[in-house]
Amino acid sequence: MKKNVLALSIAAMIGGLGLAGGASADVIPGATKMTPSNASKFSVSEGGVGHILLVPYFTAQDGNMSVIHITNTDQTNGKVVKVRFRGAANSDDILDFTLLLSPGDVWTGAVTAGADGVAQLATADKSCTYPAIPSGGVSFVTSRLTAANMDVASNTREGYIEILNTADIPGPSVTGTATALYTATKHVNGVPPCTQSVLDANFLNNNYTTESAAAAAGFDTPSGGLAGDWYIINVPKTTTFSGVTTTVKATDNNGTSANANFVVFPQSAAAVNDGSNTTLAVNYTADPLMADAVQGVAPATTFAAVTPAIRAGFYDLPDLSTPYVVAPGTIAIGDTNSVPAPVDQAAALTNAIAVTSIYNQYAVEPGISAQTDWVFSMPTRRYEVAVNYSGNQRVFSPAPSSLSVARFTSSNTFMSNVVPYEVCVNADGQSFFDREETGKTNSAVFSPSQLQSYSFCGETSVLSFGTGKVLGAQVAASSVTPGFLNGWGIMNTQNGPGKQGLPIIGASFIKLVNGAAQPGVSGTYGISFPHRYTK
Template sequence: MKKKLLAVGVAATLGALSGVSNAAITVAQNGVGHINVLPYYSVQNGNTTLISIANTDEQHGKAVKVRFRGAQFSDDVFDFQVFLSPADVWTAAVTLDGTVARLATSDKSCTLPTSVNQQFVTARLLDANKAQGTREGYVEIINMGDIIKGAAGTANNRTAAASTGVQTALFDATKHVNGVAPCSSTTLIGTGVEPNDLSDSLTAPTSGLTSFATIINVANSKAFTIPGTALVQSVAVPVRYARQANLTTGTVSFPLIAFDAATTADSVFNTATGNVRMYEFDLPDLSTPYGTANVTAQLAELQGILAKASVVTEYATDDSILASTDVVLSQPTRRYYYTWSNVPNDTADPLRTLATVLGATGPYASLVAGTNSVVVGAPTVYDREERTVVDQSSIVISPNPQGSATWTLIGEVSVVSINNGSTPSGALAANITAQDYTFAYNDGLVRLSTTSANGPLPVIGFTAVNVFNAGVGASGTNYGQVLPLKW
C-alpha cells in the first residue's frame, strides 16, 4: 500500500508542477506575497469569520484591494480598498445580518469607501441565490501599489516622471500617528466630481502581504484558523490601481475601463457574452496582468502553480467522539473559464448586473452548468490500519444510491464532507456548495481527485476536523482542527 500511495503522490506532484518551471508567479512558501487568497469564509449556522491582513513591509505602505466572492459562482459580493501603512495590520469580522453577510471593523487604517461597516451586496446574485449567496465564499487580497514617502525616478510603469509630492501626501495620509491614520479625504478622495486616481501616488507593488481567517462558532465552542495562500511575483509589476468608483467611464490611468487583454479575463464583462456592466471597482482581479503580458498569460501562470491532480488528507468521523470532517477545495480561477448568457435582458435588467453560466472552457470544459459541477476521479480511501476500499461501489456521494460511480466538485468553493449522511457538511456547517462522500471507514486517509476530464484543476484549501469531548464540564465541548492539504 505504501509504495502504491507514494507512486500516486509522485504522479500528482508532477501533474501539479507541469509547465510551471518558468512561471514568474509562484506560491510563497513563507506565506508572504503580492497577492493573498483566503480559501473560505462563512457566516452559516452561527459561524462568524474573523479576518486579518498584515503588511510585513516595515518601510512601505500598501494600497490593497479586498474582494469577497460568493461560493457558488464567485460573484463579487463585497469589495473595497485598504491602505496599510508599514507594519500595519487590518482586522474585521464577517457576521450574519438578517439573511446576508455583513462586515464590521473598528480598525484605524484608511479604507475606500471611508466606512466599510455595511452589509454585503446582492446586486450581482441571481434571484435564486440572493438569500444565501453572500454567506460563504473566498477572499481576494491584491497589492495594487506601494505607498512610499517620496521617491526619485519613475513613480510607476505608466508615467514618465515621479511625483514626490503626491507620493509623500498619500504616505502621510495613511501612516498611523499615535495609533490612528489621518485618512485625509483631500488626498484619498479629492474634491472633484470624480474620486482621485491615486496611481501616481504609488510605486510598483512589492511583496509583504500575509493574511489569515478564523471561522469561529461561539455557541458550539469551535474555531478553525486558515492561512491565506500567498502568491509572489519575481518580475517587476506595474501599479495596478483602479479607483473604488461606481463609474464606467472616467480618467482612470490603468487603463480606461474596458474588457480587454490588459484588464480582465472575466468574460461576464464582454458585451458579446455576459454583458454585465463593468465598473472601475471591478479592477484589478486575479486575472489582471501582474507582471505578465496579458490576461491569457496571467491565467496560464495561475493555472500552472495552483493545479493539482489530487489532494491527500486525513479524516475522522468516529461517532464515539462525534467527529466530523469537511474538506474545502477552493478554486479561485474557476470564474475566468465560464461562458455566460445575459439573463434577464437589458430591458428587465437595465443596470446589466446579472448573467447566467452556460458552461466553461479549459480545465472546466466538462462543467455541468445546471448544477455548476465538474466530474472528477474516484477517491482512494484507506483506514488507519492500511486497509483500502477495493470495491468502489462502497463509496458514494450521499444521498445517491449505492454503487454510484460519479464524484463531483460543486461551485467555486467545493466543500466535501465525509460520512455525514444526509447533512452535507459537519464541521463547518457549509450549505451552498457542500456534498457528502460516504466511505466504508470511519477514520483514515483519503486521496481526493481534483482532476476533471480536461486535466488537473487549480485548487487551494484545507481540511476542517471537529471532535467532541464529553468529559469537559457539564455538557462537553468541541475542538476544531485545521489540516493543510497535501499533494
C-alpha cells in the same frame, strides 16, 4: 437593482462630485519613474509572504463568524490592497473595497450574518479603507445574485476572499519627503489621518494612465510583502478553526520575488466601457460575463463588440486576471490579436496553484462525536467559465495563447442537475483509507448526486463526511460515506489525460467532542489541516 451601503456610498460620492463615467485608469508597468516591473510568473510562497492572498473559505452560516487578518510585513512601503469577497456558487463579487496599509500595519475584519440573513463585514481597525467602512458594518452586495429561486442571503454567507497588492506607497526613506498619500495613510499615534480629500483624489477621481502620473501621485509598483491569517469561530458551539492564506508571489524568471504592474483602479461604479467601445473591459479582465468584445470563429478572427452579461464597473478592477505579471495588451474592435492579455494572466496564476491530487485526513468516530468537512476552493475558475443566470448557461473565456491549455471547457464541465446555477467538474477518482492500510477506491457514494465519482460543483464546495456538517455549508454542499470511521483520502484531480490539474486550495475541518469534560468546561475541539497535494 438592490445595492448595499458600501455600493451606495460609492454611487453617492460619484454623483456628488459629478464624476459618473469620468473615471479612468490603466495597467502601468514600472520603467523609470516607478520601480521597473520585472515579475514574469507566479509561485506559491512556502514562507507565506507575497503579492496575492487567497482565503479558501469564509462562512457566516449556522452561527459562524469568519475573521481575516492582513499584515504588511514591509516596514518601508505602504500598500494599496484590493480586497474582494466572492460567493461560493459562482464567484460573484459580493463585496469589494480598497484597503490602505501603512508600513508594518495589520488590518482585521469579521464576517457575520446580519439581522436580514445577508452577510456583513465589520471592523474596529483604524487602517484606511476606501470607502470607509461604517462603524456598524456594511452589508454584502446582492445586486448580482439575481437568479430565480436563488437563496440570495445564503449565497452571501459563504465563499472565498481574494486579496491583491495593487501598488506600493513608498515612504520618505525612498522618496526623500513624505508624499500626501503616504502622510494620509501612515499611522500617527496609532491612528492614520485617512484624509478624505487625498483618498478621493487617488481612489475615486484617479486618472492614472501613465507612469509619470502614478509616480507623481506617490505610488510605486507592487512589491508584495503581504501575509494573511483567518479563523472561523462558532461561539454557541464553542468551536474554532484557523489557518493561513494560500499566498502567491510574483517572481522574476529566477524565482526571486519581484515588482509587478501597477493596477490601481477607481473604487467607482462608473462603467469601464461606457458603450462607445473606446475602452474595452476585456483588456482588464478575463471574466467571461464581462466580455464586451469576442473573437469570431474562423475565418472571422477579428474582435467584434458584444453586449456583456455584466457591465463591468471600475470597482470590478483589478481582479486576479488583470495583467499583473504579463505584458498589458490592448485589443480594439477589428483587432486580430489571438487572446486578450487577462486570459494569459489568469492562466499564469492557475498554473501556479493547480494540483493533480489532494490528500487529507477525516474522522467520523462516534465515540468522540467526530465530524469532518473538506473544503475545495477554485479561485481562478471564474476566469475560464462562469454562469450566466439568464438561462442558467455556462459562458467560457477563450483558451490562453501559450501559457497552458484551458482547464474548464464545454467537454469537462456541466451544469449541476441537483442545484441550479452551479458549474461542475468531475474528479478523476478518489480513494479512502482507514488508519491500518485498508483502502477502498471509487466505491464511496456521494450525495446528493448519488454518484461514485466526486463532482466539484460551485466555486467553493464543501464535502461532509457522514451525516454531520461541521461548517453548516448550504450553498455548494455534498456528503460522502467513506466506509471507515477514521483515516485519510486522495482526490485525483489530474483533470483528464492531459494531467493539467485543477486550481484547488482548501483544508480539512475536523470537529471532536469530549463527552467526559467537566460541567462548565468546553469539551469541543476544532482541527484544521490544509490540503496536501501533488503538482
